[in-house]
Amino acid sequence: MKPTPPLRYLPPRRLLAIAASAALLSSSPAVYAGSQNRKPKASLDGAEVVCPLGTFLCPPRPDNFALCRPNGLLEFYDPFLSKDSSLRETAKTYVWADHVQSPDQTIYHLTGNVKTVRADQELHADVADYNSDTSDYDARGHVHYQEYDNLVSADHIVGNTNNSTGVATGNVRFQMLDSHGNGTAVRGQMLDANRSRYSVATYSTCDIGRHIWEIRAKKMDTDQNVGRGVAHDATMNLYGVPFFYTPYMSFPLNNDRQSGFLYPYFEHTGEAGYQFRIPYYFNLAPNYDATLIPRYYSLRGAMLSGDVRYMFPKTKGEFDFEFLPSDLYNDQKITPSSFDTQGQQRYLYRFVNSYSLWPQWSLNTNITRASDQNYLHDFGDDLFSISTELLYSSVYLNGWGNWWSASVGGDMWQNVDPSEPNSVEPYKRLPRATLNLDIPFWHWYDFGLNSEAVSFHRSQSVEGSRLDLYPYVDADYQGSWWFIRPKIAYRYTDYWLDAGYQDYTYAITTPTTISTYKYTDANPSRSLPIVSLDEGLIFDRSMSMFGTNYTQTLEPRLYYLYVPYRNQNNLPLFDTSLMDFDDWMLFAPNQFAGADRQINANNLTAAVTSRLLDEGGVERLTATFGQIRYFTPQLVQQTYTPPTYWAGSDYVAELSSQLNDQWTMSSEYLWNPNTRKTELGTFTIQRRLGFDGVxxxxxxxxxxxALVAPSASTAETYQKTVEQYDISAVYPLTDRWRLIGDWTYSVLDKRTVEAVAGVQYEGCCVKLSVIARRYVTGYDGIVTSLLPGQIPPGSDTAVMFELEFKGMGAFSGQTDSILRRDILGYQ
Incomplete structure (x- = not known):
């Protein structure tokens, strides 16, 4: 899915002349478009911003001509010549020559090192005739002409400087200063200041005289106004060997968007077979566009997909779709609950829209639906899509102000995991309304309210509505080296269960047993106060280490939380779950996400953080350590987890470091002193290798x-564990070659989750990538031991080939997106 960009900055579709087969061109002329990713205009100096160390997703690299020959311009380029063509009409013309003859002081005959300059125009020749009244000129012998965006050399040029017209013949060479494009011709004609025409011409963005690839055409037109070139009766050549012919070819002179074919894409998966797709981009207007993508799957048939994007003063959005009229493949039913897809219509669509109704109010829509729960399994072509288990949809009316926010709408989900029944879908929240207030009323004090009213729906489950009110008063006392933040809140939650609630049960769990009870109250409720006090100190000192001056801080922090116990076993669990414990939970008023459970607490959190800041204020080292001490048992738990009577939470330790611009490291460790087990351990290190290696x-x-199996009459425990290693690298062998690799291994599964290996080459005007990828299908990255009835994950292999002619676009856009997602810091 392509993100919706700001107005007038939709990603460009640069033209790719070799995107389609000759058969597509035989019926009618075609215009081709190239890369879907917007790239900054190519620069002659190859200027490029390196992705910051530790960045999760790096942007695509722009076309970079730094590997071309230094100063790889035509030999007469004058870098000091004006770049402003608007000065031509009023500028004077200056003439230099070894010998000047002028019988009437209107027509000048110039010989020997002739040079004329007017504004951004400069002409050199051995011999020239110049008419000062009409600005006509006739230059002969080693003629060199330069203007703000173009260079031309020839044996003979006849032209007019006022009209910016001219005809060049004999050994014509040209170069475009904005795009690195250059070529040769038998004859060149300057039609005006922005348009040129060449006969029997070549065009390439490679070094002058070293064309790895080039377009050869009988006639070639260039138009800087629209940033396009058009070649007639054209042939694409690679290392001098022709490999593609077309009677009409349009190619880009810059990065402006143009309608036309995008790069074709080839792929193979076990569920869909060989796939071929060739998108066509419609550049409809500066604020809206569309892309249609015909596809063909060897196992499943023809599919049409596409997307439409738009931006108007009050609304912006995107619509994406995939539609297969009739599935040709019988997948033998992945699970007994899945239907036979042969002969069925298959589709997936996504609609995202934001509409501004009036100031501070907007209607936001996000709808994603699939024809069936097997769709992503059958047509997903990457690990992310095939591991998606739920599709989320929502519609909300949102409002906001300086001290308030509100919303009215609803949420729903669709199960797209073929190994799970539809009962795994969360409750539909239709309708749902929220109101949040935060009103300052005196000095450091605020009055606030978090509130929610929602109705829950799910088949074969208890249904009903819930009102949750959370008013509070807090304060923020602080100085340069201290802070104290008291907060007093009250939480009231009320339920109205629908008819038939008595048919459903809830569970009460103890350390040894599970007991089930039927709901008996149609209107259960819960109310309790919540009191917290957050306070901390900040100390700092100057220090020196390894010859560098630093500021070290010491930041102790205490957080006390009191919430009395309320028995909540008879409250339904609509949308609430226990959150994973980490450093953020040390200072959270509730360890549950959702309003159905509020943890009881008489806790004190003690934590300390120390930072090492360099003279520029950059954190070079940060360490945090903390724990919660429980003065009362943790009695409120979710279903099938017993209460805990521990004296303290996990110890939480975090360490991150970036001692220089080449290394970064982060680590988090959670150790449970009660079970004497490590519950979480993460370690990540990144090393920058040269300019773009990592x-x-x-x-x-x-x-x-201590998870309790819900089907057991007696409490039984099992471990749900993830243990994975991941190694990835972009290793530059030379300034042109680099190796790509990524390996993710699950220790408990004893299998490779994903492996990527490849090689990339980048020259002056060509990029080449060959990537092989093997990945599991149906893997969620968490469940590591198969439960009864669970389908074991399979594997699939893909080989991707990408060839890019710089300044012309790429054959495939999949490689970069996959590598940016798999390899931290890839660019």
Missing amino acids: LNFSYRLRQNL
């Missing part, structure tokens, strides 16, 4: 202990 290593361990 080496990453990461390790992740997560253990959730």
